Amino acid sequence: MALPRRTLLIVLGSIVALVLLVGLSIPLFLNADTFRTRIETALTTSLGRKVTLGKLDLSVLTGSLVAENATVSDDPAFGTQPFLQASKVKIGIEVFPLIFSREIHITGFR
Numbered sequence: 001m002a003l004p005r006r007t008l009l010i011v012l013g014s015i016v017a018l019v020l021l022v023g024l025s026i027p028l029f030l031n032a033d034t035f036r037t038r039i040e041t042a043l044t045t046s047l048g049r050k051v052t053l054g055k056l057d058l059s060v061l062t063g064s065l066v067a068e069n070a071t072v073s074d075d076p077a078f079g080t081q082p083f084l085q086a087s088k089v090k091i092g093i094e095v096f097p098l099i100f101s102r103e104i105h106i107t108g109f110r
Contacts, residue, residue: 032058065091
């Protein structure tokens, strides 16, 4: 009776380890920086202001893209300084559409 239970635990542990290994290796094969122009264009269109993002990194565990040196330009009538500047911005995304169909579904910003 103990042998089937032990075998089951080994199989379940192996499956969990495999899923974690695959999840942690996704950023090695998926360059998140290739989506920068798409995100910048969508944000520029929706805000009506020029948006620039720095380097993008994918974090699978948190389900987000991390953008460095993000800026949102101000309306030229008010000044030339950026309206918003941030050293890091976390962009919440849905991970499965990004991995399987290379579509970006943004869920939020932090």
